[in-house]
Amino acid sequence: MEAGGPAVVSQWDECFQAAVQVAQRAGQVIRKAFTEEKHVSTKTSAADLVTETDCLVEHLIISELRKQFPSHRFISEEATAAGAKCELTSSPTWVIDPIDGTCNFVHGFPNVAVSIGFAVHQELEFGVVHHCMEERLYMARRGRGAFCNTQRLCASRETDLSKALILTEIGSKRDPATLKLLLSNMEQLLLAKAHGVRVIGSSTLALCHLAAGAADAYYQFGLHCWDLAAATVIIREAGGIVMDTTGGPLNLMARRVVAAGTQKMATLIAQALQPISCGQDDQA
Ligand SMILES: O=P(O)(O)O[C@H]1[C@H](O)[C@@H](O)[C@@H](O)[C@@H](O)[C@@H]1O
Ligand SMILES: [Mg+2]
Numbered sequence: 715m716e717a718g719g720p721a722v723v724s725q726w727d728e729c730f731q732a733a734v735q736v737a738q739r740a741g742q743v744i745r746k747a748f749t750e751e752k753h754v755s756t757k758t759s760a761a762d763l764v765t766e767t768d769c770l771v772e773h774l775i776i777s778e779l780r781k782q783f784p785s786h787r788f789i790s791e792e793a794t795a796a797g798a799k800c801e802l803t804s805s806p807t808w809v810i811d812p813i814d815g816t817c818n819f820v821h822g823f824p825n826v827a828v829s830i831g832f833a834v835h836q837e838l839e840f841g842v843v844h845h846c847m848e849e850r851l852y853m854a855r856r857g858r859g860a861f862c863n864t865q866r867l868c869a870s871r872e873t874d875l876s877k878a879l880i881l882t883e884i885g886s887k888r889d890p891a892t893l894k895l896l897l898s899n900m901e902q903l904l905l906a907k908a909h910g911v912r913v914i915g916s917s918t919l920a921l922c923h924l925a926a927g928a929a930d931a932y933y934q935f936g937l938h939c940w941d942l943a944a945a946t947v948i949i950r951e952a953g954g955i956v957m958d959t960t961g962g963p964l965n966l967m968a969r970r971v972v973a974a975g976t977q978k979m980a981t982l983i984a985q986a987l988q989p990i991s992c993g994q995d996d997q998a
């Protein structure tokens with residue numbers, strides 16, 4: 715493009731810009747509500763919390779995006795909890811977690827984010843994650859690199875499990891059999907001499923830390939498509955791998971993931987894990 719020539723407008727520019735703007739507006743609402751009294755309800759278990767701010771922010775995001783893109787489809791956490799169908803079609807689809815880290819938000823623990831992913835023909839085109847308590851905006855567009863604010867992100871190159879910092883999340887399924895498998899998986903990785911295993915209470919922020927090279931791997935059984943969508947683009951554009959726990963390609967709806975800076979690390983993690991059955995987002 716010659717200097718001063720017309721800006722090249724590529725497809726989905728307008729959607730990406732709208733995602734950035736509404737994620738920042740949502741972050742302001744969450745930051746304001748962070749220190750205020752909260753009305754907390756539970757969903758699938760006593761550990762699966764939701765507040766009026768989750769619902770308010772989800773409504774704010776979707777109504778703004780629907781005004782600009784009325785033909786688009788939406789998948790979001792709280793609408794799904796209220797019975798909406800969770801189906802990724804070939805239509806342009808927004809995949810939204812209004813507050814990732816709601817339990818942290820309720821307790822005043824600052825790992826809290828807004829996650830907005832966007833897919834067309836079931837392929838993820840971009841992701842925006844706003845770490846609203848630290849004013850960090852993680853973002854990536856397919857084929858154009860990953861950034862945190864203005865800093866380019868590069869995932870870890872580590873291939874040795876005994877030198878790895880591994881992130882995971884506990885999720886909200888807390889029956890004894892699930893907890894036994896969950897702790898056994900952590901134990902296997904620690905017995906393999908991993909430097910550490912960390913749980914920070916926000917799957918999407920943990921995945922962004924991986925994209926930034928601040929950890930070497932992430933795995934989870936039980937998260938949702940709205941936890942994963944945006945961060946998957948950010949990790950891939952940072953040079954990382956996001957795949958199914960079986961070692962196959964990621965299925966956004968399968969509620970399980972292994973991510974790492976390198977394919978070798980991702981494979982070592984997947985091989986160490988015992989599977990935990992958590993259903994699928996697109997199966998009621
Ligand atoms: O806070 P949420 O949006 O409910 O996300 C949770 C997620 O559902 C759970 O599986 C864990 O990954 C938590 O770390 C997330 O924050
Ligand atoms: Mg979430």
Ligand SMILES: [Mg+2]
Pocket residue numbers: 768791811812813814815816
């Ligand atoms: Mg949420």
